[in-house]
Amino acid sequence: MTYKVIGKRVKRVEDPRLLTGQALFVGDVSLPGMLYAAFFRSDYAHAKVISIDISQALEIPGVVGVYTAEDMGDDWEPGPPLVSPPPTLENVVFNSRRQVPLVKGKVKHAGEIIAVVIAESRYIAEDAAEEILVEFEPLPAVVDLEKCLEPGSVLVHDDLDTNLAAHLIQNKGDYEGARKEADLVISRRFHLDRGAAAALENRGIVADWDEKNQHLTVWDATQSPIPIRNGLAARLGLRTHQVRVVAPFVGGGFGPKIMMFYAEEMVLPWISMKLGKPIKWIEDRRENFYATTQEREQIHDVEMALSKEGHILGIKQKFIHDTGAFNPYGLTTPLNTQSHSMGGYDVQNYYSDLTVVFTNKTIVTPVRGAGRPQGIYIVERMLDIAARELELDPMEVRRLNFIPPDAFPYDHEIIDQAFATLIFDSGNYEPAFDKALEMLGYEDFIKNEQPRLRAEGKYVGIGIVPFVETTGVGPYEGARVSVEPSGKISAATGVGTQGQSHMTAFAQVIAEQLGVEVSDVSMVTGDTAEFHWGTGTFASRGAVVAGNAVNAAAGDVRLKVLKLASKILETPEEELVLEDGMVRVADKPDQSISLGELALLANPLRGAVEPGTEPGLESTKYFGPAFGATAFGVHGMILEVDPETMMINIRKYITVEDCGTMINPLVVEGQIHGGVSMGIGNAYYEKLHYDENAQLLNASLADYLIPGSTEMPHIEVHHANTPAPNNELGTKGVGEAGAIPVPAVFAQALENALHDYDLEILETPLSPNRLYELLQKKEDNS
Amino acid sequence: MKVEGEHIFKGTQKQVWDLFRDTEVMATALPGTEKMEAVGENVYEAVMNVRVGPVAGKFSGNLVISNENFPETYTMTVDGRGKPGFLKGVGDVILSDQGDGSTLMKYTGEVQIGGKLAGVGQRLIDTVSKSIINQAFDILDQNLVERSAAEAEGREAEYQGASEKDYAATVAKDLVGGVLSAPWVKKLKGK
Numbered sequence: 001m002t003y004k005v006i007g008k009r010v011k012r013v014e015d016p017r018l019l020t021g022q023a024l025f026v027g028d029v030s031l032p033g034m035l036y037a038a039f040f041r042s043d044y045a046h047a048k049v050i051s052i053d054i055s056q057a058l059e060i061p062g063v064v065g066v067y068t069a070e071d072m073g074d075d076w077e078p079g080p081p082l083v084s085p086p087p088t089l090e091n092v093v094f095n096s097r098r099q100v101p102l103v104k105g106k107v108k109h110a111g112e113i114i115a116v117v118i119a120e121s122r123y124i125a126e127d128a129a130e131e132i133l134v135e136f137e138p139l140p141a142v143v144d145l146e147k148c149l150e151p152g153s154v155l156v157h158d159d160l161d162t163n164l165a166a167h168l169i170q171n172k173g174d175y176e177g178a179r180k181e182a183d184l185v186i187s188r189r190f191h192l193d194r195g196a197a198a199a200l201e202n203r204g205i206v207a208d209w210d211e212k213n214q215h216l217t218v219w220d221a222t223q224s225p226i227p228i229r230n231g232l233a234a235r236l237g238l239r240t241h242q243v244r245v246v247a248p249f250v251g252g253g254f255g256p257k258i259m260m261f262y263a264e265e266m267v268l269p270w271i272s273m274k275l276g277k278p279i280k281w282i283e284d285r286r287e288n289f290y291a292t293t294q295e296r297e298q299i300h301d302v303e304m305a306l307s308k309e310g311h312i313l314g315i316k317q318k319f320i321h322d323t324g325a326f327n328p329y330g331l332t333t334p335l336n337t338q339s340h341s342m343g344g345y346d347v348q349n350y351y352s353d354l355t356v357v358f359t360n361k362t363i364v365t366p367v368r369g370a371g372r373p374q375g376i377y378i379v380e381r382m383l384d385i386a387a388r389e390l391e392l393d394p395m396e397v398r399r400l401n402f403i404p405p406d407a408f409p410y411d412h413e414i415i416d417q418a419f420a421t422l423i424f425d426s427g428n429y430e431p432a433f434d435k436a437l438e439m440l441g442y443e444d445f446i447k448n449e450q451p452r453l454r455a456e457g458k459y460v461g462i463g464i465v466p467f468v469e470t471t472g473v474g475p476y477e478g479a480r481v482s483v484e485p486s487g488k489i490s491a492a493t494g495v496g497t498q499g500q501s502h503m504t505a506f507a508q509v510i511a512e513q514l515g516v517e518v519s520d521v522s523m524v525t526g527d528t529a530e531f532h533w534g535t536g537t538f539a540s541r542g543a544v545v546a547g548n549a550v551n552a553a554a555g556d557v558r559l560k561v562l563k564l565a566s567k568i569l570e571t572p573e574e575e576l577v578l579e580d581g582m583v584r585v586a587d588k589p590d591q592s593i594s595l596g597e598l599a600l601l602a603n604p605l606r607g608a609v610e611p612g613t614e615p616g617l618e619s620t621k622y623f624g625p626a627f628g629a630t631a632f633g634v635h636g637m638i639l640e641v642d643p644e645t646m647m648i649n650i651r652k653y654i655t656v657e658d659c660g661t662m663i664n665p666l667v668v669e670g671q672i673h674g675g676v677s678m679g680i681g682n683a684y685y686e687k688l689h690y691d692e693n694a695q696l697l698n699a700s701l702a703d704y705l706i707p708g709s710t711e712m713p714h715i716e717v718h719h720a721n722t723p724a725p726n727n728e729l730g731t732k733g734v735g736e737a738g739a740i741p742v743p744a745v746f747a748q749a750l751e752n753a754l755h756d757y758d759l760e761i762l763e764t765p766l767s768p769n770r771l772y773e774l775l776q777k778k779e780d781n782s
Numbered sequence: 783m784k785v786e787g788e789h790i791f792k793g794t795q796k797q798v799w800d801l802f803r804d805t806e807v808m809a810t811a812l813p814g815t816e817k818m819e820a821v822g823e824n825v826y827e828a829v830m831n832v833r834v835g836p837v838a839g840k841f842s843g844n845l846v847i848s849n850e851n852f853p854e855t856y857t858m859t860v861d862g863r864g865k866p867g868f869l870k871g872v873g874d875v876i877l878s879d880q881g882d883g884s885t886l887m888k889y890t891g892e893v894q895i896g897g898k899l900a901g902v903g904q905r906l907i908d909t910v911s912k913s914i915i916n917q918a919f920d921i922l923d924q925n926l927v928e929r930s931a932a933e934a935e936g937r938e939a940e941y942q943g944a945s946e947k948d949y950a951a952t953v954a955k956d957l958v959g960g961v962l963s964a965p966w967v968k969k970l971k972g973k
Contacts, residue, residue, distance in 0.1 A: 043867050043897030110896070130865050138870070289901065689904075691783075693894050699901030700836075 003579050005512045006729070009666045013519060014249075014503040024248040026204035027282050029219045034206070035064055037268060037281040038125035040115040040132045041290065042107040045360040045694030046154070048137040049103060049114060056131040057117055062124035066132070067116045067271060069102040075270060076101060079261045080231060083330030085166065086419040093167040097157050099326045099363060101266045107136070108156055108325035109360050110695060111290025113263050118271060118279060141360040141694035145299050145320045148357050156325055156358040165327045166356035170338055170414040173349035175305070178314035182305035186385055190300040191763040192374050194322075194688040195681065196292070197367045198706055199498075201251025202283035203292060205264055207272040216243045218269055221250045223258035224536030226494050229528045231261060232269055240532070247526035253498035254678070255366040256293040258538050259329065263291075289699035294688060295333060295367035297322040298374050302341075304382045305349075310390055310397040314349030317341060317378065321356045324363040331356065333364065333371035335417040336470070340375025340740075342412065344429050344468040344632055345401040350414070360694040366538065368678055369739045371417075376467045377764060380744040384751070385760065394748075395437060398466060402429040409725075416628075417539070418473035424630040425726055432656045432720040433466050436634035439654040439718060440464065445638060454755075459643055460651070461753025464636040467741040471631050471659075471733025472544025472724070476624030478533045479550040481510055481557050483617035485603075487581045487596030489514060489521040491553070494534025495546045496526030499674075500735060501667040505543060506550045508663050509729065513554035514561065514595065515578030533622070540733025543663055544629050548727045552621035555728075560617050564598050629724035629732040632658040635676070635741045637713070641753045646768035646775075648684065648750075650713035657737060658720040661730035668734050669717050675738015676715055680707045682739065683746035687765040705767075785873065785911065786890040789919045793926045795877050798885045799853040802875070807925055810941045811918040813949035816840070824848065832866065834903035834910045839865035853877060858891075867897020913953045 017023040054066040069076055078098035085094045103114045115132050119125035142148045142156050148163040156163055179185055206219040216238065222228055222245070229245040232238070250257065264281060272279045283292070300319040306312055321334040331354075338352045383401075387394035403410050405428045412422035437443070445462055453460045479493040489510055495502065507521035524530040534546070562573045565583035569576070569591055577586050584592040595617070603616045638652040655672055662668050685705040689697040698704045723730030743764040750771065751759055757778055763770075791798045801807055805826060809818040814831035821827045824847040831840050843862025850856045855876050862869045873891025880886055895907065903910075925941045932939035 043863075045896075138868075286898070286901065691900070693896060695894075695896045695900040697900055697904040699898075702836075703902075703905055 003512060003515045005508045005518060006663050007661070008508070008664065010504055010508055010518050010664055011666070012501050012504045013507060014501065018249065025201060025251060026206060026219045026221045026248065029206040029280065031206070031208055031278040034278040034280055035118050035120060035275070036122040036125050037279055038117050038119070038122060038129045039113045039264070039287070040117070040129045040134070041111045041113055041287070042103065042136070043110060044107055044136055044138050045110040046139040046141045046156070047107045048139065049105060049107065050135040050137055052115060053133040054115060056133065057128040060124060060128045060131065062120040063128045064118045064120065064275065065271070066128070067102070067118070067267070068114065069100070069104040072102060072270065076104065079266065079328055081330065082260065082328045083332055085168070085331050086335070086415045088419065089168055089170070089415050091168070093164065094331070095160055095165050097160070097165070097326050097358065098328045099263060101263045106158070109362055111287065111362065113267070116267055116271065118275065141692070143359055143361070143690060143692055143694050145297070145322050145357055145359070148359060149355070156360055163358045164355065165323050165358050166331055166354070168331070168354050170352045171350070172413045173314065175314040175316045175349045175351040178349040179305045182313050183308035184306045184386065184389055185303060186382065186389060187301070187303040188382065188385065188762055190302065190378060190381065192296055192298045192300070192377065193763070193765060194294050194297045194690070195367070195686040195765060196289060196294055196688060196704065197254035197256045198288070198704070199252030199254055199257070202285060202288045203257065203262065203264070204282040205268050206278060206280045207269040208278035209269070209272040209276055211276045214242060216269055216273065218243070218245045220245055220247055220265060221257060222247050222260065222265070223250070223253040223496050223498060223538060224260055225496050225526045225528055226532055226534050227536060228260050228265060229532065235266065236269065236273060244527070244529045246528070247496035250496060250498040253537060254368040255295070255370060255538065257498065258536050259293045259363070259365045285701060286699055289696060289704070290362060293363045293365040293367070294324070295364050295370070296374060296682070297364070298334070298337065300378055302378055302382055304386060306386050306390065308390060310387065310392045310400050312345055312347050312401050315342060315347055315379070315382070316351045318353040319355070321354065322359050322361065322364060323356050324359060324361045326363050327356065327358070328363070329365040332417045333366050335415070336371030337375040338414065339412070339416045339422050339470055340372040340468065341378050343376060343379040344403055344427065344466055345379070346403045346407065361690055368675065368736050370539070370736065372469060372736065372740045373679070373682065373743055376465070376741050377744045377747070380465045380741070381747060381762065384748050395442065395464060399430060399433065402433070403427060416470060418628060420473070420627045422470070423627045424468065425627065425724055426722050427630060427632050427658070428720070428722045429466065429632055432632060432658050433634050435718055435720065436464060436636050436654060436656045439656070439716060440636040440638065440652060459641040459753045460638060461641070461749040461751065461755070462636070462638050463745040463747070463749030463752060464634065465741040465744045465748060466632070466634045469540060469631045469633070469733065469737050469740055470628045471540035472625060472629040472727070472731070473539050473541055473627070474545070474624045475535060476622050477535070477546040477549045478531065478620060478622040479546065479553045480531055480618065480620040481550065481553040483514070483557060483561070483595050483599040485596050485600045487520070487594050487599070489516055491521060491550065492524040492527070492530035493546045493550060494531045495537045495542050498537060500537065500542050501664065501670070502542060502546070505663045505667055506547065509547060509551045510554040513551065513558045516581050516595070520581065540631070540735040540737065542733070542735065543731045544724070544727060544733055545623055545625065547663065547731055548623040548729050549621055551729050552623055553619045556619035556621055557617050560602070560619065561595065561598055564602055564617070565593055568593055568601065623727070625726055629660060629727065631660070631732040631734060631737055632722070633737050633741065635745045637745055637749055639749045639753060641750065646771045653713040654716045654718070655738070656718045656720055657734060658722050658732070659734035659737065660722060660724040660732035662719060662721070663729070663731065665719060668719070671734050672717055672738040673715055675736065676742060677707055677712055679739040679742025680711060682765055683743040684766050685711070687767065783893045783895065783907070784891070785871070785893055787915060788886060788888040790880065791885045791887060791923065791926055792883070793885060793930065794883060795853040795879050795885050797926065797930070798877055798887060801922060801926055801929065807922070807941055810925065810943040811921045813914060813917060824850070830862070834899060835906040837866045837898050837903040841866070841869065843869070866903070867895060867899035869899065870894045909956045910953055913949070913956045916956070917949055917952045
């Protein structure tokens, strides 16, 4: 293949539309006769609903209807279990409790929906929702991850005799045996708290039931349009072809937009079918804080056994994961934590005991990183502490323990979130790690710069953390690629797009296979009318799973093109080249035919198509990997702390990313920049504060701080490349990578900067306030 | 959330007790109070407009007085709900004779808040509630004086109410005061 466009820094083809306001978001959808929804949500986190009085709301002019759980009759049922526990694991306790469309009986977290108002405008709907009178009997809230398991605790789900949502143990080797051989055993307790995904675009739905066509169209800011379509059809008693779900441009997903079904996603299509009218709802920011899923609250008790040289002999951990009021997403997040608590290290003995609990807080499902940041935080913190106790160079300890390049594929012998054995497919960690140290100027900083700056009274510190990310898991994705008579290419895949540059990256893959310009490829994502097999956008898998399906389909079209052109040009296929939208005979540029002409010839109006052949130059292919592609990376930074205000200044931030073959380095860098910004929020600004009644105390962007441009450092990115061996493109995912190691890097750099205080950081997120408190505590104790 | 504080009133224990148990007086003292009336023995119903930063709206609820030990102590339980969320609190009031004709009032309590009041107003609620209480004490002081004067003169007392303007000014003052007394500001000023 002579024409190369994979790996080129192609500018995003979707940007002109996005930047000029021409891209369709759910908020842009406007239909004749459209009605608007507003919700009456519970302020209480835990309360019995004694009575609901909607009479005053119904009297407001412009209100079309008010619906409660009772109105749904037999159509009322909890959402489907999205992900069950891995079937191959033994002795798993798993109590499945799923979210409900409208509250019946008892509220289990603040923000749950008690009634829906449908009105002629959102203003009227909101006003009417305020006129709904609900009598509650408030109950004590379940908040604390440990107390909720004590006997006699208040229960989130009265039909369970416990708040235990799940329990499982994964074991590899013999930790207790390894512990006996150890020169050093360290144990620590870590507290990791909650944050919001806080996408720029909140959720939104327009549901439109067309009575005459007997067809439902739903525009939904979701990461998973196909499962939403399948689920809606099943729940509403329709055939799948009667339902079309469109996820148009979506302003950020980050995980929570794959939580199906949200109550609103079920209720609004149901009401649209009752009324025969389109209904629109766009989530407001406050609703987003209560009703959109969150992540990361865990408590870990960790033990690490090491030799005096710094070899990790084993890791043992017992941790509790808060799933909130329901657990529709199964064990994905804590299984990721289990899989990543060994980092990229050769750990032969590992024992991990996981407990999941229900609390009266917002539901937990994956948020960019999805349990991985917690795992990396744990193992990297433990290594920092171990290096200190053993008086070893912390970077050398890491080098010593990396999985060596010849050990791949490396079998971790535990089960991962995709229900497959955790196998790291490939990697070459040490060179990437050394590159990061070099980029950051580690040696020079430690030996010269830091002592000089410290002498000036500056609190500067350095942090470097390597990490792995399991990406590109199954089950599968698919794509259809076809050559149009115009010679342009149309393609579609099932995954939705929330900013991942699919229209550009997938077009590059197709352009390279078919020898056309990237701008000649038109890519549709996330519309079930265009492609209706697949699962969705999650787990850093678009470029791997959908990307390879696109590549396979385009490769198959290429074969069809060559076969037909060979016949017409009377030249063997091997002597043909595809370039500039033409098939040419190599060495004889005047002998050629365009892709458009071939497409016409492949779809004749008269004559006979040979038996056993298909019309057109089109192909649909699927890709499903047996196990994922493991990406690797290193983040490093130098930061300065103001000892008075605890505000920080990031003087330098570098990353080395190994996501295998890059389809488009610009896109990869964009993902890393976005991920790091989210990571900085997770590490030092963003924390959801719940009080002892499970009331969220910072449910606005005035109090919940998201890093802005002024908090963002310049980020230097270097690309390493260990191609994934199990997919044709060699790609590994990178969507979540940027966010994963940042809290661990911060902790290391802050400890290093505040060297005088001998501080040990065992929690995340931090904040200027929290750091101040930790230092005060330290001073009070000494 | 814990609430506690104290205030010295220029009046006897009995005068202060009576003042506190007079719903008309209390209604004038709390800014935004629309209605406060007895609906039973020691049970009152109140409607109050509350504004905490960006959160504003009408609360309605109950106030129950219990554990009465005249003229020294009683317990107050409030339970209110409204568009901005909910509020639930229990507190003890202790009145002690200072021996100079004045009375020291101490209060301690535990308040739970929820909904928009907690989610959006949390940052300001500490200051705002202190402002409400302090302003109420100022007005109660004035009204106590008026009450004694009216009693002495044998006329009907005319109670002065809290104005929205005074309330806003008090909140603003308390907010600025809160910032200026933060430890890091003191440190900076010391430089």
